[in-house]
Amino acid sequence: MQRRVIMASAVPTEWAEIKWMLRQLQEPIILFGERIEERRERLKIVLEELQTAGEMTVLERLYQGLDSITTSKTDDEFYTEGPPELLTFRQSLVSFSLARAHQRAMNERAFIKETAHGPPQRPDWPLSLQTDTCVPGSAVFMGLDWSPDGGVVAGSLAGEYTVFNPDLTVAQSWTPAGEGGRVTCVNTRTGIPGVSMLSGDASGGLTVWRGLGPGESARLTHPGPVNRLAVHPHGATVATSTGAGTWHLWDVEQGVELSGTRAHQDQVLGLSVHPDGSLLATASLDSTVALWDLRTGHRALILAQHAAGAVDVAWNPDGWRLASGGQDGRALVWDVRRGVVAEEILAHQSVVTKVAWCQGALVTAGHDGMVWFRDAYTYETIRHVRLPGRLMGLAFSEYGVAVARPRVVSVLRCT
Secondary structure (H helix, E strand, O other): HHHHHHHHOOOOOOOHHHHHHHHOOOOOOOOOOOOHHHHHHHHHHHHHHHOOOOOOHHHHHHHHHHOOOOOOOOOOOOOOOOOOHHHHHHHHHHHHHHHHHHHHHHHHHHHHHHHHHOOOOOOHHHHHOOOOOEEOOOOOOEEEEEEOOEEEEEEEEEOOOOOOOOOOEEEEEEOOOOOOEEEEEEEEOOOOOOOOOOEEEEEOOEEEEEEOOOOOOEEEOOOOOOOEEEOOOOOOOEEEEEEOOOOEEEEOOOOOOEEEOOOOOEEEEEEEEOOOOOOOEEEOOOEEEEEOOOOOOEEEEOOOOOOOEEEEEEEOOOOOOEEEOOOOOOEHHHHOOOOOOEEEEEEOOOEEEEEEEEEEEEEEOOOOOEEEEEOOOOOOOEEEEOOOOOOOEEEEEEEEEEEEEEOOEEEEEEE
């Protein structure tokens, strides 16, 4: 064993062993476009760095574990099983994500060329934000989103839905019959033909609404309370998360659950789909952020730097930066290409409830009542706004920023 530890550069050649070692070292298992020999070379570099640093105990444990591995086709399956609809989704996702990845790479090249002689211009839209009159609600609002006309749709912990006009007067309000439990999340910009809104509730329902009102809807039975939902850019696919540490994939047009994955040891409160559609990021109260390859169903990377639970997560449009917010009051910006924290921001004095990238800014909101706008490249503060009470939800659009607070919906508008 001693000689094997000293010769740490003798990297395994079997893919199952390489994958196991990378996973134990909390390194990305697969980088986009990486070949098997390149993964082996990457592992070799990490092992040599450990050897140089004198981490012999770590290497010994690693190789002892490697000796106990028994590989089989079942243990090393390339993808997780599922219904025929899942296979159809994955097959179509391959060409979809490759096309979007190509376009993203072209955009990145153009950006590098444009900023070769200086940083990009700081966005100025948050500088003109003003707070509209707050409208008291009948219950504590949790999930909200913008309606097509510039109004807001919000769901409350009493199970009530409210549609606000652009001036924040109430257009209509309803509580679906026979549905108990609080509304946890709302999405009105689905991009799915014929679907005006998606919502999740704590009684285990994912509801597909055909209009913004108490009309036609279909409620899908969800395996436990719906914590969050994220709409995939391809087809009628939606990701959801639960308090049991799982995430699920749905085809809401056919009303079929495509897959369910045990992801974390605690509640999954954050979901974000990669701009290419190939990856799903999850944030959990177990303090970790994980990346999942939607083409295979397997975990691609786990990120663990939050000192307390991770609450929200959001991909930057560049596809390689990921923001996460936690109960430790920090916002972390990850470079997922290297699996490291690129920027640590002491964002709030309490829980960071929301992180988002919007028009050249990184925006965070927290239980301390603060909304911070920071430059997406330098992370310098552009503007901050203080609102009374905890900030429970945030939604962005060309109309401004909608904020859900206890019994209140507020709007910060661009003027």
